[in-house]
Amino acid sequence: MTENGKFRHGDPNRDSAAIIEMKNIEKHFGSVIALAGVSFDVKPGECHCLLGDNGAGKSTFIKTMSGVHQPTAGEIYFEGKPMHFDDPCDAISAGIATVHQHLAMIPLMSVSRNFFMGNEPVHRVAGIRLLDKAHADAVTMEEMRKMGINLRGPDQAVGTLSGGERQTVAIARAVYFGAKILILDEPTSALGVRQTSNVLATIDRVRKQGVGVVFISHNVRHALAVGDRFTVLNRGKTLGTAKRGEISPEELQDLMAGGQELAELEGSLGGTV
Amino acid sequence: MANAAQSTAKPDERVKEISALRKALIRPELGGIVGTVAVFTFFFLFAFDSGMFSSQGIMNWSIVSAQFMIIAVGACLLMIAGEFDLSVGSMIGFAGMMIAIFTVSYGWPVWMAILTAFALCIATGALNGWIVIRTGLPSFIVTLASLFILRGFTIFLPQVIERKTIIGGISDAAEGDWLAPIFGGKILQGLFAWLGEAGIIATFERGTNAGKPVVDGIPMLIVWAIVLIVFGHVLLTKTRFGNWIFAAGGDAEAARNSGVPVNKVKILMFMFTAFCATVFAVCQVMEFGSAGADRGLLKEFEAIIAVVIGGALLTGGYGSVLGAALGALIFGMVQQGLFFAGVESSLFRVFLGVILLGAVILNTYIRRIITGER
Numbered sequence: 001m002t003e004n005g006k007f008r009h010g011d012p013n014r015d016s017a018a019i020i021e022m023k024n025i026e027k028h029f030g031s032v033i034a035l036a037g038v039s040f041d042v043k044p045g046e047c048h049c050l051l052g053d054n055g056a057g058k059s060t061f062i063k064t065m066s067g068v069h070q071p072t073a074g075e076i077y078f079e080g081k082p083m084h085f086d087d088p089c090d091a092i093s094a095g096i097a098t099v100h101q102h103l104a105m106i107p108l109m110s111v112s113r114n115f116f117m118g119n120e121p122v123h124r125v126a127g128i129r130l131l132d133k134a135h136a137d138a139v140t141m142e143e144m145r146k147m148g149i150n151l152r153g154p155d156q157a158v159g160t161l162s163g164g165e166r167q168t169v170a171i172a173r174a175v176y177f178g179a180k181i182l183i184l185d186e187p188t189s190a191l192g193v194r195q196t197s198n199v200l201a202t203i204d205r206v207r208k209q210g211v212g213v214v215f216i217s218h219n220v221r222h223a224l225a226v227g228d229r230f231t232v233l234n235r236g237k238t239l240g241t242a243k244r245g246e247i248s249p250e251e252l253q254d255l256m257a258g259g260q261e262l263a264e265l266e267g268s269l270g271g272t273v
Numbered sequence: 274m275a276n277a278a279q280s281t282a283k284p285d286e287r288v289k290e291i292s293a294l295r296k297a298l299i300r301p302e303l304g305g306i307v308g309t310v311a312v313f314t315f316f317f318l319f320a321f322d323s324g325m326f327s328s329q330g331i332m333n334w335s336i337v338s339a340q341f342m343i344i345a346v347g348a349c350l351l352m353i354a355g356e357f358d359l360s361v362g363s364m365i366g367f368a369g370m371m372i373a374i375f376t377v378s379y380g381w382p383v384w385m386a387i388l389t390a391f392a393l394c395i396a397t398g399a400l401n402g403w404i405v406i407r408t409g410l411p412s413f414i415v416t417l418a419s420l421f422i423l424r425g426f427t428i429f430l431p432q433v434i435e436r437k438t439i440i441g442g443i444s445d446a447a448e449g450d451w452l453a454p455i456f457g458g459k460i461l462q463g464l465f466a467w468l469g470e471a472g473i474i475a476t477f478e479r480g481t482n483a484g485k486p487v488v489d490g491i492p493m494l495i496v497w498a499i500v501l502i503v504f505g506h507v508l509l510t511k512t513r514f515g516n517w518i519f520a521a522g523g524d525a526e527a528a529r530n531s532g533v534p535v536n537k538v539k540i541l542m543f544m545f546t547a548f549c550a551t552v553f554a555v556c557q558v559m560e561f562g563s564a565g566a567d568r569g570l571l572k573e574f575e576a577i578i579a580v581v582i583g584g585a586l587l588t589g590g591y592g593s594v595l596g597a598a599l600g601a602l603i604f605g606m607v608q609q610g611l612f613f614a615g616v617e618s619s620l621f622r623v624f625l626g627v628i629l630l631g632a633v634i635l636n637t638y639i640r641r642i643i644t645g646e647r
Contacts, residue, residue: 160645
């Protein structure tokens with residue numbers, strides 16, 4: 001599946017500077033060491049997968065990247081300059097967008113109203129600032145068409161879309177509003193096969209526009225389908241970063257699970273995990 | 274996932290084409306529109322001879338409907354923003370009583386009393402909203418508390434100050450005041466006088482008013498209702514803030530993640546509801562010339578019923594100001610129409626219950642089609 005994959009993988013210029021570079025990030029919660037020196041970087045136009053089992057520190061790490069947590073130790077460089085995010089707003093205005101598992105979408109509202117929620121375009125009619133609905137509708141239809149979603153109309157409610165389509169709307173919105181880094185927190189975990197492939201295709205489109213994608217998952221197959229680089233976290237530490245083609249699915253799986261134990265388990269399960 | 278990249282352009286074969294008629298019908302106000310047509314038809318058939326559709330009759334039910342509309346607009350926007358205000362009725366009584374006490378007992382000018390009543394009620398609305406936001410309690414409980422607190426003061430204060438529960442004599446005080454006519458006056462009196470002379474509308478046949486039209490102008494109450502409906506509708510559907518109202522009620526957490534100032538929106542809507550209640554109270558006080566401790570009883574429920582007939586979702590995030598206005602029109606017509614039709618007045622509740630149930634079932638069905646909720 002990966003060798004003859006239909007996704008043309010991003011070809012990040014190996015020399016191009018990383019958009020964000022995080023060095024030896026540590027995060028302690030009281031006496032618990034959640035992150036013990038994690039290094040990670042994202043280049044424009046690549047999909048960097050962050051893999052790890054439950055409790056490996058994936059969530060803590062991306063929350064540090066998106067400004068929810070402040071690192072206990074370590075350095076963050078954004079576009080080459082040292083950066084410190086006080087809160088998520090700082091990170092968002094710098095261009096780091098997070099699409100959460102529980103989406104920031106309101107099912108009762110139309111796609112176009114959702115798309116521009118919080119960033120509504122206005123124009124003046126007789127001196128009164130009114131919603132520029134024609135503009136909002138046109139942009140929404142155009143962006144959705146680019147992402148391969150055919151809406152009945154911009155007034156179609158988000159509640160009528162499938163889970164994968166909602167993810168795509170959320171991603172398209174983040175990119176339209178100038179995200180340089182897009183963090184996707186387990187975007188495929190609750191989706192069916194077809195919807196998953198739609199989301200993976202969306203990631204591919206976004207990457208081609210030069211956005212750096214951070215794809216968090218614990219599904220190796222999904223990660224290998226679009227990823228350019230893979231970083232595995234285990235017990236708050238980086239187990240290394242591998243480029244595409246340098247690592248096999250089995251090796252990744254082993255790294256995520258911490259090697260040994262899974263090998264024993266797999267023996268009894270006959271390699272079905 | 275092989276051909277995922279080329280899945281563009283082709284329309285989804287599972288999305289049925291929707292006819293233009295169906296599209297025009299599928300809107301939040303449909304329940305209200307159907308109800309209004311049904312109620313009009315019913316009274317045209319059964320009460321046409323009763324004078325319900327004479328100029329005087331129309332004015333009669335228009336005024337009652339306009340009263341419902343004023344409070345329904347506030348309740349509608351607040352409900353769409355995801356909250357309730359059960360203190361509307363008490364606030365109407367409270368605002369009226371404050372105006373009466375300030376003008377009659379303390380001798381303030383009427384305009385000052387009106388503005389103070391607005392300030393007090395809007396501040397109470399803001400306090401309701403602030404408590405709901407800060408404690409995270411359901412607005413149902415918080416405003417239920419304000420319902421009792423405000424009603425208690427409305428009965429207590431006039432008893433202590435004037436030793437009675439109805440304070441009159443406001444009409445004399447309002448004479449020559451610049452602000453009072455904005456709530457208690459009438460407009461287009463010239464037009465109505467002309468219509469009377471031209472014989473288009475009924476005129477008094479004897480007495481001191483002989484020759485003058487029975488209906489001599491449009492009360493400011495109706496003007497306020499129309500202004501508030503237009504304002505509410507434009508605010509909700511045509512502005513940024515309107516989008517925030519929908520978002521705050523649809524999913525407050527998702528709205529916050531997208532940068533919508535949810536708390537501000539909700540507190541402002543509580544204040545707007547209080548504003549509408551005070552407009553109602555001032556119009557009523559100026560019309561009657563008195564304030565009573567029992568004014569506005571149960572108005573909060575009548576406002577909520579009008580809003581729900583109008584297609585709004587009780588849990589927030591969905592609704593229409595125009596629908597709420599139609600709900601208020603239905604409410605007013607049924608209440609006055611049954612009187613005209615000579616129907617035993619206790620049957621009003623039966624009729625209202627039937628309409629409420631019918632409209633809500635229809636609305637739920639429509640909403641499922643529009644929003645895809647299951």
